Every structure is written in C-alpha cells, then in structure tokens.
Ligand SMILES: NC(=O)C1=CN([C@@H]2O[C@H](COP(=O)(O)OP(=O)(O)OC[C@H]3O[C@@H](n4cnc5c(N)ncnc54)[C@H](OP(=O)(O)O)[C@@H]3O)[C@@H](O)[C@H]2O)[C@@H](O)CC1
C-alpha cells in the first residue's frame with residue numbers, strides 16, 4: 181500500500197482539480213460520503229443516531245459539513261460545532277457550509293464554554309477539525325476541543341487523520357484526538373501509519389474518492405508493508421525445491437558470553453527457509469554451538485583457545501564465504517580491537533551479499549567510509565536507533581525525530597540497504613526508496629530479536645530475492661511471526677527464540693494470502 185505525506189496529498193488534490201478537471205467540491209463530496217458510509221456501517225444499527233461533527237475552518241471541516249448533510253439525509257441527527265466564525269470558512273468548505281439546514285451549526289470561535297452539552301447523548305463524534313493542512317502546534321479553542329472530544333467517552337471517527345497528528349511524521353503537535361476509526365482518502369498518509377499517529381487512528385479505512393489513476397501512480401510516496409504487500413513479494417517454494425535452491429547462509433558470529441546471538445541468527449535463517457546454514461564461530465566456542473544448533477553446520481575459526489574472532493582469520497572466513505550465497509556478520513562478535521579490524525577487512529574483501537548487524541555495525545560506525553569499498557556488492561545494515569546514531573554520529577533523539585530522513589540519507593550516501601529497527605521499522609534503499617514495515621508489537625522489545633532479524637534477512641537474500649524485497653520481507657515476517665504470539669502469550673515475556681520458532685507459521689500465512697488473492701483474481 182502506497183503512503184504519502186500530507187503535502188504530497190495536497191499536490192495530488194491540486195493535480196486532480198487542475199489537470200484532470202475533477203472539481204474540488206466533488207472530491208470533498210466523495211470524501212464526506214466515504215466517511216458517512218463508514219459511520220452508517222459502524223453505528224447505524226443503534227436506536228438513537230446522533231453524530232456530533234466538530235469542525236475546523238479548513239477543508240477538513242468542509243468534509244465534516246458534507247458528513248452532516250449526508251447523515252441528516254439518512255435520518256441521523258447531525259449537529260455541527262464549528263470552531264470558527266462562519267465568515268472565516270472559505271472555498272469548497274464554505275459552499276458545503278451553506279448547504280446545511282438552518283440550526284445545524286453552532287459557531288464557537290471564542291471558546292467552548294456552554295457547548296459541552298452538545299456532545300451529550302452522541303452516538304459518535306466526528307473529528308473534522310484539522311487534516312493535512314495543520315501547520316502548527318494545537319492551542320486555544322482547537323486544543324480545548326481536542327480535550328473535550330477525548331474526555332467525552334463516546335466513539336470517535338476522525339476525518340483523514342486524528343486532529344493534532346502531523347500527516348507527514350505521525351507526531352503529535354501539542355495534543356491530538358484519539359480515534360476509534362479514521363477514514364482517510366485516496367491513499368493513507370504517513371501520519372496514519374507512523375507512531376504515535378498510527379495508534380491514535382484506531383481502525384484505518386482508506387476511502388476511494390475517485391482520484392485519477394495517473395495522479396495516484398505518479399505521487400511520490402513510500403511503501404507500507406502489510407500482509408498483502410509482503411504476500412505479493414513472497415515466492416513459495418516450488419514442488420521441485422531442494423536444499424541447494426534455498427540458498428546457503430554463512431553466519432559469522434559469537435564471542436565468549438554471546439553464543440546465543442550466533443545460535444539464534446543461524447536457527448532463524450533455517451526457520452526462514454534457508455536451504456543450508458553454516459556458522460563460523462570462534463574456535464573455543466565451537467563445542468557450545470555444536471550443542472546449541474542442530475541443523476546448522478559449524479566451522480571453528482582461529483586458534484583453539486579463541487573466544488572471539490581475530491584479524492588473522494580473514495582468509496579462513498573468506499574461504500568459507502566463497503562457497504556460500506550470503507554472509508551475515510555481527511551477532512555477538514563483541515568489540516575487541518582485533519575483531520573490529522577483521523570486520524573492516526571483510527567489508528572490502530567479501531565478494532558476497534552481506535548483512536551487517538550488532539557489533540558488526542559498531543565496527544563499521546568507526547569507519548563508515550569503508551562501505552563504498554563494497555561498490556556494487558549488496559550490503560544490508562540492520563541498526564536499532566542507538567546503532568544508527570553511532571553510524572551517523574548523532575544522538576538517538578535526532579534519529580527518532582526523522583527516522584525516514586535519517587535512514588534514507590545514510591542509504592543513499594553509502595549505497596547500502598538499511599533496516600532502521602523500532603516500532604514501524606524503516607527500510608531504505610540506495611536509490612532513496614523507502615518502505616515502512618507494518619508488522620510487529622511491543623513484545624519484541626527484548627534482547628535477541630535483532631539476531632533473529634539478521635538470520636531472516638540473510639535467508640531471503642540467500643534465496644535470491646532482490647535486496648529491497650529481502651529487507652521488506654525480512655522485517656515483515658519477523659514482526660508477523662511475533663504478532664502470532666500476542667494472542668497466546670501477550671507482549672511481556674515473549675522471547676526471541678519464541679519468534680524464531682514461529683517463523684514457519686508466518687511464512688505459511690504469506691503463502692496462504694497469496695493463494696487467497698489468486699483465487700479472488702480467478703473468481704473475478
Ligand atoms: N484539497 C482538496 O481538494 C480535498 C481536501 N480534503 C480535505 O481537506 C483537508 C485539508 O484541508 P486544508 O488544506 O484546508 O487544511 P485543514 O486540515 O482543514 O486545516 C487547515 C486550516 O486549519 C488552520 N490551522 C492549521 N493549523 C492549525 C492549528 N494548529 N490550530 C488551529 N488552526 C490551524 C489553518 O488556518 P491558517 O493557519 O492557515 O489560517 C487552515 O484554515 C484534508 O485533510 C481532507 O480532509 C478532502 O475534502 C478531499 C479533497
């Protein structure tokens with residue numbers, strides 16, 4: 181599903197009106213109708229049908245006037261609380277304001293004192309205060325109205341985006357409405373899918389407002405990776421599959437005290453569909469990993485007493501990589517100077533697609549200028565915000581303030597693919613393309629989850645997926661697998677190993693979604 185910023189949506193509206201001759205008032209009519217239909221479907225069965233529309237002076241409010249008129253035509257009581265003087269409303273919104281029956285609108289430009297009673301007995305509140313045109317922190321009467329809506333204890337339907345949420349970033353500007361349903365138009369906005377906006381939207385419905393296909397196709401946006409998107413990217417195994425066609429992953433991992441990271445990365449690669457997995461581990465840890473893993477093969481690296489990877493093992497690792505399809509480097513390797521030197525040497529010398537995580541990333545952060553030495557070879561980085569901050573040389577709050585911008589800038593500058601982890605992981609490609617992962621839950625906030633992701637992404641790369649697809653699938657399947665665990669175990673105490681063991685179930689669900697989609701197409 182394509183997702184755009186509020187600014188891009190406004191450009192799309194202008195193109196539809198200017199180049200394709202769709203009248204703005206018609207777009208507003210369709211937007212209002214889309215909301216009214218959702219309201220009718222969700223709340224229309226109730227005996228008392230009273231929708232209170234809280235409207236601002238812009239076109240978001242204009243949508244609200246259409247909703248009021250259409251619901252009234254369908255037998256609803258649909259009063260409007262307008263937070264501006266009627267004269268302050270202009271354009272298409274003014275045209276729709278003029279079409280409301282006398283007595284429908286109560287205008288309160290100065291404040292809400294005395295207007296609280298209007299919400300009493302409401303079946304639903306329609307939040308039509310602010311949409312893509314919000315341009316500053318919410319204060320004054322708009323802020324009061326948001327507080328009043330949130331305190332009313334009545335279901336809320338937000339028009340386009342919960343008022344107070346920035347459509348470009350999902351951030352709350354001052355305060356924001358908490359909606360039960362949000363009806364957005366033509367395409368979802370970034371603020372509908374990025375946190376905290378995503379959480380404030382409740383159930384998201386994308387209403388078709390007849391935006392011309394060319395305008396939708398040419399709009400600059402990002403891909404939101406949901407089940408349908410991931411299923412479309414996924415290639416189930418063919419009937420003639422053999423272990424050679426599943427790809428062979430080499431996982432270079434582990435140091436004393438961190439054998440679990442190596443085991444989880446290897447086991448997750450296998451659970452995500454890798455044909456074969458080999459672990460290259462410090463020699464002293466080999467007996468432990470022989471025990472911890474069953475399907476994976478292991479290669480002891482370095483002298484017998486070695487509890488960490490050393491620079492002198494470069495040739496051995498290159499030889500191991502030469503007969504494998506993809507290398508994952510970093511889980512649990514530690515930050516010993518000799519290990520860091522080894523990572524730096526491998527960057528240039530490894531002639532295979534490479535996934536770098538954890539201490540592999542910390543080593544790269546010391547010399548990111550080495551990344552271009554990989555030239556056309558595929559490199560995937562999977563940093564969490566702390567690792568991203570180290571890579572860029574900034575603070576974690578700076579990364580979090582603009583996750584998409586930060587991921588895109590690094591990926592394009594260093595010609596790498598990057599998965600910036602966190603709620604709604606951002607996937608960036610060297611050409612600047614962005615995808616936002618839609619799966620996952622707070623249960624994943626625990627150690628080892630990154631090692632699982634590394635194994636999963638390596639498995640998809642090893643199977644020959646395009647790197648951008650491998651990153652999208654890797655991130656989605658990782659979160660989707662964890663989502664299957666929420667019902668039986670909640671979000672506290674879920675472990676990375678639990679997620680690893682659920683990976684085949686997540687893959688099966690992608691395959692099933694593909695089959696359903698194909699059946700639908702054939703049935704059409
Ligand atoms: N264009 C189209 O054809 C279609 C658009 N559609 C709908 O239009 C919406 C976008 O409409 P929009 O551009 O009029 O902006 P909107 O979100 O209503 O708010 C802007 C108004 O609020 C004000 N304001 C801003 N920030 C504020 C704040 N913090 N606190 C208080 N006030 C603030 C600002 O005033 P200003 O500061 O500029 O004086 C301005 O007057 C979009 O989300 C969708 O619902 C659909 O009908 C489909 C067709």
Ligand SMILES: [K+]
Nearest residue numbers: 310339341343
């Ligand atoms: K709104």
